Amino acid sequence: MRYATYTANEELFYGAVTDKGMIALSPDFPHWPSLYDVIAAGALDQLETVANSKPATHTEFTYEMVMPNARRILCVGVNFPDRNAEYKDGSAQPKYMSLFPRFASGFTGHEQNLVRPPENHTLDYEGEVAIVIGKTGRRIPKDQAYDHIAALTLCNEGTIRDWVRHAKFNVTQGKNWDRSGSIGPWLVPFTNASQLDDARIVTRVNGEVRQDDTLNRMMFPIRREIEYISTFMTLQPGDIIVTGTPTGAGARFDPPKYLRPGDVVEIEVEGIGTLRNGIEDEIV
Template sequence: MRFATYTADCETFYGAVTDAGMIALSPHFPDWPTLRDVIAADGLPALAVAAEGKPVTHTDFTYEIPIPNPEKIICVGVNFPDRNAEYKDGSAQPKHMSLFPRFPRSFTGAERPLIRPPENHTLDYEGEVAVVIGKAGRRIRPEDAYDHIAALTLANEGTIRDWVRHAKFNVTQGKNWDNSGAIGPWLVPFTDAAQLDDARIVTRVNGEVRQDDTLARMMFPIREEIAYISTFTTLQPGDVIITGTPTGAGARFDPPKYLAPGDVVEVEVEGIGTLRNTVEDEA
């Protein structure tokens, strides 16, 4: 079962995704106005039951990011060995993972354009798996980390490359341009460790494979990410952790292959789905 947040008829809903369209479920759960509330109440199984036998309610809709206004979106940087080697600084695997925040406004939904700003045209793609926290926790042990995941989704962690170089130790300003990245298209409930441990992530630009790797090769596995992050901050239901991108981002080609208007970017993980976005210049 897949669950999405979407807009139809000038109203925002959440519902079950089918091949024929959306089954609106939010009207049936007034105590859970958003998927963030559903996650906090451990309500995904109830949504699955409610969707059974119901007709499609919307065939014309626009995807939003699945979790509206999460308290935290935390991204893990440089988390594959080949990605570390791309920096050509001779460094071995770091002792601790690199982290940075992103704001919800920096992401758009699936099938919507990534926006290239007029100030700088080095818009780049980064295909990643994102985990949505379902159970709050602090100082979570790695062996317990998966118990705190409610659902999985995908992210294109779009980046304005020149702006991540504006300061010595910080990439925040290059990572938070409005609508420069995407999350979606939907949430897939997390039920089995194999959904992550055996996952292969592929990113295509205009049909050309640019990134292709397995999550098993991460320098900091997702269990360790959850444990490390929860050491310094309490993870809350609806928080999103974007887990790291493989080698092959546009900045690392010679010459770089940055995104331009008209490009189509797809991030695919079997068992989760495909996140597809076009690219447009800011109006």
Template sequence: MRFASYTAQGQPFYGAVTDSGMIALNASCPQWPTLFDAVQENGLGVLAQKAEGQPVTHTDFEFDMVLPNAQRILCVGVNFPDRNAEYKDGSEAPKYMSLFPRFASGFTGHNRPLIRPPENHTLDYEGEVAIVIGKRGRRIAQANAYDHIAALTICNEGTIRDWVRHAKFNVTQGKNWDNSAAMGPWLVPFTDAAQLDDARIITRVNGEVRQDDVLSRMMHPIRREIEYISTFMTLQPGDIIVTGTPTGAGARLDPPQYLKPGDVVEVEVNGIGTLRNPVADETA
């Protein structure tokens, strides 16, 4: 079963995704106004039961960012060996992971455009797996880390590259332009370690493969990410961790190849799906 947030006839909904369309679940679960609320209350299993055997309610709709009211999104940077080598600074694999926050306003949904702002045209792509926390925890041991995951989704962690260089120690301003990134298309409930341990990320731009790697090569595996992050903050249901992107982003090509209007970016992860977004310039 897959679950998504979407807009139909100008109204927000969430529901179960089928090959024929959406099964709206808002009315069936009024205790959870949004999909985020359902995740916070460990409700994905209830949603699956409510959707079973129900007819499609919407065939004309637009995907939204999968959890548009997510409160905390934390991203792991430079988490593949080849990504570390791309910096060409001679550094060894880092002992600790790089982290930075993103806000829900920076994300759009599946099939909606990534927006290139007029201030700067260095919009870049980063295909990643994102995990959604389903169980509260602090100082979580790696052996128990997967017990705290509710669902998986896909992220294209779009970045305005020039703006991550505006300051010495932070990248926040380059990572949070409105609608510069995407997350979705849907949530896939997490039920088996193989969903992550055997996952492969493939990012294509206009059909050309730019990124292709497996999560098992991460320098800081997802179990370690959960352990480390939960050391300094209590992870809460609905928190999202964007786990890291492979080598091959446009900024690191020679010459750099940034996204431009008309481009189409697809991030595919086996067992989750494909997140697809065209690119457009911001309009007044």
């Protein structure tokens, strides 16, 4: 089962994705007004029970960022060996992972356009798997890490490259432009380790493969990410961890291949889905 947040007839819903359309589920659970609240309640299985008994309710709809009220989104940077080599600084694999926050306002949904701002045109793509925490935990051991995942989704962790260089010790500015990235199309409940351990992530721009790698090559595997992050902060249901992107982002080409209006970016992971976005210029 797949669960999405969407708009239909100017009203926001969450529901189950089917081949015949969306099955609105939010009206059946007014005490859980968003998928964030469903995750916090540990109730994805209750959605499935209702969805199996209902027909599609909407055939015309617009996907939204899958968890638009997510409170904490933490991203892991430079997490594949070839990605580390792209920096050409001669550094070995780092001892600790790089982390930075993103905010929900920086993301849009599946089939919606990412926005290139007028201030800078170095909008870049980064295809990533994102995990949604479903169980509170602090100092979580690696062998228990997967027990804390509720669902999986995809992320285009769009970045304004020039703005990550505005300061010496952070990348926050370049990572949080409104609607510069996307998360979706939907949540897929996490049920077994193979969904992550055997996953291959592919990013295409206008049909051209730009990124292609497997999660088992991560320098900091997802189990380690959960262990490390939960050392300094209590992970809570609804937290999103964006787990890292492979080599092949546009900035690393010579000359760089930044995104332009009319481009289409697709991020695909078998078993999760395909996240697709166009590009448009912001109108100011």
